[in-house]
Amino acid sequence: MQDLTPLLVLKPGGGTVICGILNLTPDSFSDGGLYLDKRSAVDRAREMVDEGADMLDVGGESSRPGVSPVSVDEERRRVMPVLEEIAGKIGIPVSIDTCKSEIAREALEAGADIVNDITALDGDPDMGSVAAESGAGIVLMHMQGKPRTMQENPQYGDVVSDVIGFLSGVVEKAVSAGVSRERIIVDPGIGFGKKTEHNLEIIKRLSEFKALGQPILIGVSRKSVIGNVLNLPVDERLEGTAALVACAIWNGADVVRVHDVRYMRRVARMVDAVKKGISWSEES
Numbered sequence: 001m002q003d004l005t006p007l008l009v010l011k012p013g014g015g016t017v018i019c020g021i022l023n024l025t026p027d028s029f030s031d032g033g034l035y036l037d038k039r040s041a042v043d044r045a046r047e048m049v050d051e052g053a054d055m056l057d058v059g060g061e062s063s064r065p066g067v068s069p070v071s072v073d074e075e076r077r078r079v080m081p082v083l084e085e086i087a088g089k090i091g092i093p094v095s096i097d098t099c100k101s102e103i104a105r106e107a108l109e110a111g112a113d114i115v116n117d118i119t120a121l122d123g124d125p126d127m128g129s130v131a132a133e134s135g136a137g138i139v140l141m142h143m144q145g146k147p148r149t150m151q152e153n154p155q156y157g158d159v160v161s162d163v164i165g166f167l168s169g170v171v172e173k174a175v176s177a178g179v180s181r182e183r184i185i186v187d188p189g190i191g192f193g194k195k196t197e198h199n200l201e202i203i204k205r206l207s208e209f210k211a212l213g214q215p216i217l218i219g220v221s222r223k224s225v226i227g228n229v230l231n232l233p234v235d236e237r238l239e240g241t242a243a244l245v246a247c248a249i250w251n252g253a254d255v256v257r258v259h260d261v262r263y264m265r266r267v268a269r270m271v272d273a274v275k276k277g278i279s280w281s282e283e284s
Contacts (some may be wrong), residue, residue: 015029015278016268017255019095019222020048023177024078025062041082049090051262055255056090057116058083058107059097063192075103080110087111095139099123101130108134114185118143118192120170121177128177137183139217140170144193154193162207163188167212185255187217191224199225203244206251220244221264242267250275 022045026036039082045056060078061070066132087094088111095114096107101124104115112135121128121140131138142163148276156162165212167186175181187207188202199220209216220226226240228235239261245256245264249271272278 005070007042011080014254015272015276016249017054018052018124018261018265018268019057019217019255019257020045020051020053020261021259022056022082022259023057023062024060024082027057029093036078038081038085042085045082045090048261049092049234051179052265053092055093055095056086057095057113057257058086058112059116060103061098063118072100072102075100076106077130078102078268079163079245080106083107083110083112087113091191095137095141099127104136105130105134108136113137114139116187117141118187119211120167121173122170128174128179131174131183132178132180135180135183137185138179139185139187139198140167140174140190142166142189151193154195154198156198159160159201160208163202167209167214171212171214173201173273184214185217186212186214187219190218190220196225200222200229203247203251206248206253210252215254216252217255217257218245218248218253220248221256221258221260238263 009094024041026037036047058079060075062129077171079096082095083094093113094111095116096104096112098104098107099117099119104127108115115127115131116139117123117127118141121141137145165222171181171184171186174184186209190202206216206218221241222237226237226244230240232240241258241260245258245267248256249268255270256264
């Protein structure tokens with residue numbers, strides 16, 4: 001298992017962690033169908049490493065609004081051949097994006113380092129113990145509802161307070177299951193059961209999530225909040241993604257989960273240079 005210290009014990013002044021997205025699905029909202037065969041997926045993983053990714057997040061089940069879940073067998077068929085080729089072999093930690101403990105266990109046994117559970121331990125009662133027994137890191141995300149129904153008029157009192165309260169509870173749930181607090185990352189869940197104004201409010205007030213005491217992961221890449229603000233299709237959201245990534249880092253994000261690794265790494269380095277005074281060596 002990779003040394004997770006640079007990711008999970010983030011020190012003051014440390015640079016933003018760039019998490020590259022590798023979706024092995026036919027129906028993800030942005031890149032569905034691009035990496036269905038093992039060779040193209042492995043090539044893309046290695047390409048993202050070359051582009052400067054600090055970690056990769058590999059998923060075999062789409063979580064776009066309205067989607068139906070896939071079976072354990074189908075998810076296994078999609079992700080395991082790729083994980084067996086890259087986990088522990090590409091020089092950076094690999095995360096498995098799943099809400100099924102069986103898939104998480106097999107992925108960790110194959111060399112994955114982190115479990116990214118969008119249900120925050122609610123989708124499978126065994127997920128916490130799997131993460132605890134393996135010593136893996138875990139990402140716990142807020143989502144109102146389920147992917148199939150989450151965008152059907154989501155409502156909040158104060159979205160930031162509500163999401164912080166939820167995440168505080170699931171962090172304690174994970175710790176009670178035996179997961180080390182130092183290995184927990186929280187994700188406010190941009191686009192998961194939230195209207196455009198909710199997503200923008202979370203980014204604007206992201207610094208408030210620091211009260212949780214955990215590293216913060218933000219996933220804004222190419223999402224509908226950008227399309228809604230700029231009236232642009234998914235393949236024209238690079239600049240909008242860059243803007244939200246910059247805002248998120250400025251307001252306290254420690255990890256940004258992105259499709260366009262090369263460009264978002266440059267954005268992150270510039271913001272880090274201004275905000276944190278980090279001096280980077282020149283790169284292409």
